[in-house]
Every structure is written in C-alpha cells, then in structure tokens.
Amino acid sequence: MRNAFAQELTQLALENSKTVLLSGDIGNRLFDDFKSQNPERFFNCGVAEANMVTMAAGMAMNGLVPVLYTIASFMIYRPFEQIRIDIAYHKLPVLIVGVGGGLSYASNGPTHHTLEDIAVMRSLPGMQVVCPGDAWEVRAALRDFLSNPQPTYLRLGKKGEALVHQEVPSDFSIGKALKVREGYAGALLAVGNMVPMALEMAEVLAQEGIDLAVYSFHTVKPLDDAVLRHCFSNYAWTFTLEEHSCIGGFSSAIAEWLVDRPFLPGKLKRLAFADRFIAETGGQSYARELSGFTLPSLSLIVQETFASTHVYA
Amino acid sequence: MSTNRLLEEFTAQVRAKVVSLSHDARTPHLGSSLSCVDIIVALYDSILNVDPKNPEDPNRDRFILSKGHAVTTLYAVLAQKGFFKPELLKEFNQPGSPLPEHPSFWCVPGVEASTGSLGHGLSLGVGLALSARVQKQSFKTYVLLSDGECNEGSVWEAALLAPAHKLSNLCLIVDFNKWQATGRSQEVTALEPLEEKFASFGWGTQRIDGHDFSQILPALQACGQDSEKPLAIIADTIKGKGISFMEDDNNWHYRIPSEGELLEAYKELAV
Numbered sequence: 001m002r003n004a005f006a007q008e009l010t011q012l013a014l015e016n017s018k019t020v021l022l023s024g025d026i027g028n029r030l031f032d033d034f035k036s037q038n039p040e041r042f043f044n045c046g047v048a049e050a051n052m053v054t055m056a057a058g059m060a061m062n063g064l065v066p067v068l069y070t071i072a073s074f075m076i077y078r079p080f081e082q083i084r085i086d087i088a089y090h091k092l093p094v095l096i097v098g099v100g101g102g103l104s105y106a107s108n109g110p111t112h113h114t115l116e117d118i119a120v121m122r123s124l125p126g127m128q129v130v131c132p133g134d135a136w137e138v139r140a141a142l143r144d145f146l147s148n149p150q151p152t153y154l155r156l157g158k159k160g161e162a163l164v165h166q167e168v169p170s171d172f173s174i175g176k177a178l179k180v181r182e183g184y185a186g187a188l189l190a191v192g193n194m195v196p197m198a199l200e201m202a203e204v205l206a207q208e209g210i211d212l213a214v215y216s217f218h219t220v221k222p223l224d225d226a227v228l229r230h231c232f233s234n235y236a237w238t239f240t241l242e243e244h245s246c247i248g249g250f251s252s253a254i255a256e257w258l259v260d261r262p263f264l265p266g267k268l269k270r271l272a273f274a275d276r277f278i279a280e281t282g283g284q285s286y287a288r289e290l291s292g293f294t295l296p297s298l299s300l301i302v303q304e305t306f307a308s309t310h311v312y313a
Numbered sequence: 314m315s316t317n318r319l320l321e322e323f324t325a326q327v328r329a330k331v332v333s334l335s336h337d338a339r340t341p342h343l344g345s346s347l348s349c350v351d352i353i354v355a356l357y358d359s360i361l362n363v364d365p366k367n368p369e370d371p372n373r374d375r376f377i378l379s380k381g382h383a384v385t386t387l388y389a390v391l392a393q394k395g396f397f398k399p400e401l402l403k404e405f406n407q408p409g410s411p412l413p414e415h416p417s418f419w420c421v422p423g424v425e426a427s428t429g430s431l432g433h434g435l436s437l438g439v440g441l442a443l444s445a446r447v448q449k450q451s452f453k454t455y456v457l458l459s460d461g462e463c464n465e466g467s468v469w470e471a472a473l474l475a476p477a478h479k480l481s482n483l484c485l486i487v488d489f490n491k492w493q494a495t496g497r498s499q500e501v502t503a504l505e506p507l508e509e510k511f512a513s514f515g516w517g518t519q520r521i522d523g524h525d526f527s528q529i530l531p532a533l534q535a536c537g538q539d540s541e542k543p544l545a546i547i548a549d550t551i552k553g554k555g556i557s558f559m560e561d562d563n564n565w566h567y568r569i570p571s572e573g574e575l576l577e578a579y580k581e582l583a584v
Contacts, residue, residue, distance in 0.1 A: 048474065
C-alpha cells in the first residue's frame with residue numbers, strides 16, 4: 001500500500017499545486033520522486049510528531065493541503081491533542097496518513113502496534129476515517145480526498161498486501177462501501193488490510209454452504225448508511241472483520257449504529273482483536289494466529305454463529 | 314503608528330477593559346492578560362499589516378496568541394482597532410456569545426487560531442511561515458507565548474525546526490512574567506538562561522523590557538532583518554502590570570476582582 005500511496009501522491013501533486021507532504025523522518029527513498037519534482041513542497045519534520053501536526057494546521061490555515069506521513073502508532077497516539085485541536089476543531093483540510101496500521105509492524109512490538117487508532121480517531125467531530133482494502137483503494141482514496149479535502153485519517157497497511165481489485169475502482173467514494181463479492185446468506189464487512197482475508201473466508205465458507213457477500217468497508221466514518229440498512233434488513237447475520245481492538249473500532253461503530261435502529265431484524269457478530277497488548281515476539285501472521293485471526297479459526301466462528309441459530313442458507 | 318504617549322493611553326484603556334471583563338464575566342487569568350498588554354498593543358498599533366475591513370486578506374500579517382488564556386487583552390485591542398464593535402465585549406463569556414473564554418478560530422474577525430491548550434502556537438506559526446514561503450507571500454507571522462508555556466515539549470520541537478528552515482518571516486515573543494499558574498516559572502523548570510537557549514538553537518534573539526515601547530517597537534521591527542534566522546524576543550514583564558495591588562502577585566492568576574478593586578484599578582489607570 002505504501003508504494004502505491006507514494007506513487008499516486010507524486011502523480012496527484014503535479015496537478016495539485018497546494019499539496020505539501022510532511023514526513024516524520026520515515027519513508028527513506030519512498031518519496032524521492034515527490035522530492036525531486038516538488039523540492040519546495042516536501043518537509044522532513046524530524047521525529048517530532050506534535051510539531052508536525054500543528055505545522056500542517058498552520059499551513060492549511062493559509063490555503064495549502066498538507067499530507068502527513070509517519071508510522072500509524074506515532075501518527076495518532078502522541079500528537080492526538082494536536083490532531084484534535086489544530087486539525088479537527090479548526091476543520092482544516094489535512095490528510096493524516098498512518099502507515100503500518102494494525103499489526104503491520106507486529107515484529108516491532110506493541111510500541112508499533114496500532115489496534116486502537118480507529119477508536120480514537122473516529123471519536124473526533126468531523127474526522128473522516130478511511131482504511132483502504134488494497135493498493136488500488138489507496139490510490140482511489142487519495143484522489144477522492146484531494147477532490148474534497150477535509151480532516152481525514154488514512155490508515156494504510158505496509159507493503160505486499162494482496163490485491164482486491166484489478167485497477168482503481170471507478171465507483172470508489174469516501175463514505176460508500178464497496179461490494180467485492182456477491183452472496184446471499186449473510187454479509188461480511190471487512191476493513192482495510194482484512195479485506196483479502198475476508199474474501200478468502202468467503203470462499204472457504206461457500207464450500208460449507210454459507211455464501212457471504214463481502215464488502216470493503218473502507219470508510220469507518222462516515223458510515224455507509226445505505227449498505228448497513230441493506231445488510232441488517234436482508235441478512236440474518238452480518239459479520240465485521242478488522243485488525244483492531246474490539247473496543248471502539250469498526251465493529252463498535254457498527255454496533256452503535258445497529259442499537260440505534262432496533263427495528264432492523266439482522267444480527268451482528270464481531271470479529272476483532274481482544275483487549276490486550278500482544279507482547280509476544282513475532283510477525284504479523286504470528287500475532288494474528290495468537291489472536292485467533294487465522295482463516296480456519298475465523299471461518300469456524302462464522303459457521304458456529306450460523307449453526308447456533310439454525311439459519312443455514 | 315501612534316506616539317509612545319498615545320500608546321500608553323491606549324494601554325491604560327486596554328488594561329481597564331481587561332480588568333472590567335474579568336470582573337463582569339468572572340473569568341480568571343487577569344494577571345496573565347495584564348502582563349502582555351503592551352506587547353499586543355504595540356503589535357496591532359504599529360507592527361502588524363492587518364486591515365479590520367479586510368480581515369481575511371491572504372497577505373495580512375498573522376498574530377497567534379498562543380497563551381490563549383490572555384484573550385481579554387486580544388479582544389480589547391481587536392475591538393478598539395475595529396475588528397468588531399466594542400459593544401460586543403459586554404457579551405464576553407455569556408451564553409451564546411461570540412467571545413468565548415479562550416479564543417476560537419470561529420469567534421470574531423481577527424482571531425487567527427483556537428488556542429487555550431498551551432504549546433500549539435509556535436508550531437502553527439512555523440506552518441504559517443513555511444506556507445508563506447511555498448506560496449511566495451511576504452507576510453510575517455508573530456506568536457506570543459507565556460513563560461509557563463515553555464514547559465511544553467512541542468515548543469522546543471518547533472524551536473528546533475524553525476531555524477533549520479531559516480524562517481526569517483517568523484517572530485516569537487515570550488511574555489516572561491516569571492510566574493506560571495502555581496509557582497515561579499524558574500522554580501518549576503530551568504527556563505533561564507532563556508535568551509541563550511533560543512540563541513543556541515539558531516534563533517536571532519533580543520531581550521527587552523516588555524512594558525517599554527522604546528524597546529518593544531524596535532525589537533518587533535527587527536523581524537526579517539536577519540534573512541537567515543527567525544527572531545525570538547524575550548520580553549521581561551510583570552504579571553498583573555499596571556495595577557499596583559496585582560503586580561507580581563500570583564493570586565491574580567485566578568482571582569476575580571471585586572467591585573471595589575475594579576474601581577481602585579480604574580483610579581490607578583486614570584480612566
């Protein structure tokens with residue numbers, strides 16, 4: 001995702017003279033093309049995230065459209081007050097990009113894990129929270145942001161994620177979920193880097209007779225009301241899948257949405273990470289495995305959920 | 314630009330308004346507002362290229378009141394300069410008023426940023442100064458900090474970055490009144506030698522009497538003269554300046570003046 005981000009931003013900056021890129025001393029070589037094309041619009045802000053965020057706000061106050069880039073855990077947690085006051089309260093057109101969201105940097109330990117970012121970011125008034133499902137959606141999200149810049153958090157994975165699309169999805173729009181698989185038995189709403197896993201789950205489950213529609217729910221805020229109404233009206237079960245804590249993230253957002261609409265018949269089952277630091281040493285797949293986030297485990301939960309209510313397709 | 318004598322009359326009126334606002338709205342931070350009156354009056358009277366009739370002019374100079382708790386001084390000066398009607402001051406901090414207890418980006422013309430949480434203004438100033446360079450604009454940015462505010466780490470992040478970019482269009486003023494909310498600032502953190510700290514970071518520096526216009530004005534006018542450096546002005550000030558029974562008494566960080574104290578202040582200010 002990060003390479004697609006850098007390439008797309010470099011391309012878009014040619015057409016958007018107000019776009020400036022601020023990096024928290026990461027992305028070595030990643031932004032070489034951006035820098036060579038726009039040396040006066042790239043700023044390495046050093047390892048000083050609080051200052052970087054507020055600097056961006058100052059730039060946006062004078063008409064620029066800053067894009068902030070550093071590791072997601074450092075991008076959100078340390079300068080959260082700066083994000084809240086200087087970007088969100090001022091309603092400034094700043095794109096806050098966190099690379100390595102979720103467990104992308106699992107082997108670096110909990111200092112680098114980002115399993116609570118969606119929770120805090122979606123709580124900010126007016127803040128859009130966007131978690132693209134693959135590199136193509138990253139490009140689409142960047143384009144959509146620049147067409148209507150406003151306070152936005154873009155949660156990226158790292159690199160090498162499986163592709164969901166074959167090209168930039170033409171119907172991508174921030175706030176509108178994308179259906180990436182047809183199905184009639186239920187819906188699986190996946191966020192960000194869990195979308196490829198969701199598609200694999202759907203294939204496994206289809207062989208068990210559970211044919212799920214899969215959505216890339218790339219925008220956690222604002223939620224796609226129409227898709228949610230469709231799912232909870234037409235399916236007995238809707239599942240959420242995210243590389244994020246079970247507290248406050250996408251699944252919590254859906255749960256909040258659903259309890260406010262008690263007239264809808266559908267039920268929700270959440271697939272999210274437990275409320276704990278994953279301190280064990282290991283990479284992303286190991287950290288997922290420890291947390292029960294494997295294809296067989298997750299698929300089994302879905303099967304058991306259907307079995308518990310005898311609502312097989 | 315006014316003569317220094319006219320400036321002193323202006324400051325007396327502002328001080329009287331600041332004391333009455335605190336009394337009427339029962340808001341604290343009076344001592345903090347009084348220590349920076351002369352600096353803010355100097356800026357708006359003689360330094361800033363701003364036009365109350367065109368407050369959104371992209372080429373206007375920017376002033377960021379980073380010590381947002383001193384907002385009554387800013388409101389009093391903005392009202393006097395015609396950014397909004399002085400009658401509006403009567404609504405300060407009342408329910409639904411456009412004049413809140415800390416400045417808001419959204420409140421009245423002339424207020425450039427929402428402040429009140431300390432440690433944000435200098436970074437905003439760095440961003441504004443850099444954005445001016447990117448867009449080839451010639452305006453200058455002035456940021457007023459308190460000494461207690463210099464406890465915040467973000468101030469020093471910005472202080473390190475600004476000289477690296479040779480932001481000669483940026484001027485920082487520290488209202489060094491020697492107090493913070495609950496103690497002597499020098500006892501809370503080792504601020505001194507403050508001028509030398511900024512100098513060692515690569516700033517041009519001046520240390521002045523922050524109540525003496527013959528020192529304030531030349532210092533502010535020096536912004537941009539060194540094309541290689543941002544400018545840090547360390548202004549020695551007195552908390553509660555101008556009202557004898559408030560001067561250097563930190564109880565006035567939170568105390569609200571009584572009716573009698575308000576009248577006494579008016580008498581001292583001869584307004």
